[in-house]
Amino acid sequence: MDEIYVIGHKNPDTDSICSAIVYANLKGYIPVRQGELNKETAFALDYFKVPAPQILESGEGKKLVCVDHNEASQMIENWDNAEIIEVIDHHKINFNYGTPIYFHSEPIGCTGTIIAKQNLEAVKANPVLAGLLLSAILSDTVIFKSPTATEEDKAIATELAKVAGIEDMIAFGIELKTKNADVNGRSIEEIIASDFKDFDFNGKKIGIGQIEVVESAEIESKAKGIIDSLQSLKQSGYEAVFFMATDIMKEGTKLFFVGDPEVVEKAFGVKPENNAIYLPGVMSRKKQIVPNLEKAFG
Numbered sequence: 001m002d003e004i005y006v007i008g009h010k011n012p013d014t015d016s017i018c019s020a021i022v023y024a025n026l027k028g029y030i031p032v033r034q035g036e037l038n039k040e041t042a043f044a045l046d047y048f049k050v051p052a053p054q055i056l057e058s059g060e061g062k063k064l065v066c067v068d069h070n071e072a073s074q075m076i077e078n079w080d081n082a083e084i085i086e087v088i089d090h091h092k093i094n095f096n097y098g099t100p101i102y103f104h105s106e107p108i109g110c111t112g113t114i115i116a117k118q119n120l121e122a123v124k125a126n127p128v129l130a131g132l133l134l135s136a137i138l139s140d141t142v143i144f145k146s147p148t149a150t151e152e153d154k155a156i157a158t159e160l161a162k163v164a165g166i167e168d169m170i171a172f173g174i175e176l177k178t179k180n181a182d183v184n185g186r187s188i189e190e191i192i193a194s195d196f197k198d199f200d201f202n203g204k205k206i207g208i209g210q211i212e213v214v215e216s217a218e219i220e221s222k223a224k225g226i227i228d229s230l231q232s233l234k235q236s237g238y239e240a241v242f243f244m245a246t247d248i249m250k251e252g253t254k255l256f257f258v259g260d261p262e263v264v265e266k267a268f269g270v271k272p273e274n275n276a277i278y279l280p281g282v283m284s285r286k287k288q289i290v291p292n293l294e295k296a297f298g
C-alpha cells in the first residue's frame with residue numbers, strides 16, 4: 001500500500017503540526033510539515049517529548065491528508081500532482097477537487113478538537129496524543145478567548161488536560177502562548193513570516209500575517225520597520241499585505257497594512273492613520289479579518 005502523509009498548512013502553527021502528528025498516529029499514516037516550527041510548537045513538542053515531523057518539500061505523486069487548511073494557496077508545492085484523499089479543517093471552504101474525497105469541516109476553534117471528537121477513546125488512552133491536541137486547542141483558541149472558540153473546544157480540552165496530566169490548563173496555555181510572543185532576537189521579517197498566510201480574494205493575492213503578544217507596546221514601537229517590510233513583501237506580487245499585532249490580554253488588534261486605504265476603511269469602518277488601524281475585540285484572522293477583507297476586495 002502507498003504511504004499516506006498527513007500535512008498541515010504552510011508556515012505551520014501548533015494546530016497544523018499537532019493535528020498532523022495525532023491523526024497520522026491514529027491511522028498509521030506519516031506526519032509531515034511544510035516549513036519550520038514556531039517557538040510555541042517547538043515548546044509543545046518538547047513538553048510532550050515528541051519529535052518534529054519531517055519536512056515534505058513536494059506533493060508530487062504523494063497521497064495526502066490535509067489538516068487545518070483547504071485552500072490551494074496554503075497547500076504544499078505540486079499538490080495538484082498529489083492525490084488528496086481527505087481534508088479535516090475548520091477554515092472557510094475554498095476547495096475544488098476533481099474526484100470525491102472525505103471532507104470534514106466544522107465551524108469550531110481547532111482542527112485538533114475535530115480529531116479528538118472523532119477518535120475520543122483512542123486519544124483518551126494516550127496522554128501524549130491528548131497533550132498534543134490540548135496544545136493545539138489552547139493555541140488556536142487563544143486559551144478560549146478567540147471568538148472562534150466554542151463550548152465544545154473547551155469541553156474537549158478539559159477532558160484532554162486530565163488525560164495529559166495538565167492540572168492547570170489555563171496556566172499551561174499562557175506558558176504556551178508566550179513562546180511566540182517573544183520578539184527578542186527576531187528580525188521584523190522573521191516575525192511577520194512566522195505566521196503568514198496567502199489568500200486569493202477574487203483573483204487578488206492578499207497576504208495576512210499575525211503575531212499574538214501579551215504586551216503590545218514593543219511590537220507597536222516597531223511600526224516603521226513593519227510597514228517597510230510589508231511594502232517589500234507587496235512588491236513581490238501582492239495586491240495588499242496585512243500584519244495583525246494582537247494583544248491577547250487587552251483583546252484587540254493593531255492592523256498594519258500596505259495597500260489601498262479606502263478598501264481597508266470599507267472593510268472595517270475605521271479610517272487608517274499611518275498605514276494602521278486599531279480594532280478592539282478583534283483576535284481572529286479567520287473570523288474577524290478575512291471575511292471583511294474578502295468582501296471589500298471582492
Ligand SMILES: [Mn+2]
Nearest residue numbers: 015068111140
Ligand atoms: Mn487551526
